[in-house]
Amino acid sequence: MINAGIPTIFIDAAELGLAGTELQQDINSDADWLEKFETIRAHGALKMGLIDDIEQAATRQHTPKIAFVSKPKPYRSSSDKTIETADVDLLVRALSMGKLHHA
Numbered sequence: 001m002i003n004a005g006i007p008t009i010f011i012d013a014a015e016l017g018l019a020g021t022e023l024q025q026d027i028n029s030d031a032d033w034l035e036k037f038e039t040i041r042a043h044g045a046l047k048m049g050l051i052d053d054i055e056q057a058a059t060r061q062h063t064p065k066i067a068f069v070s071k072p073k074p075y076r077s078s079s080d081k082t083i084e085t086a087d088v089d090l091l092v093r094a095l096s097m098g099k100l101h102h103a
Helices: 024-028 031-047 054-059
Strands: 008-012 065-070 091-096
Touching (some): 008 031, 024 031, 031 054
Parallel strands (some): 008 065
């Protein structure tokens, strides 16, 4: 958890059972994943002192952000471009306002 600038929770994708190559539709169309990420976000907000009690998380949807990260690996981008392992140093997927961001 980083509570400077834009508060963000960084999670190892593998610890979540994710590859780190997921695209927007993979997460945003899955109610279970969205609920899991919201639970993580709410508890992170409490731990980071952004809210006073867990119920307040629903009124503070904008922070903290959640990012899940993994080692480089090949994947298809949202624009259907093949990205090779050597093209990246780290894979990051970020959620904002309860949804996986397209970029």
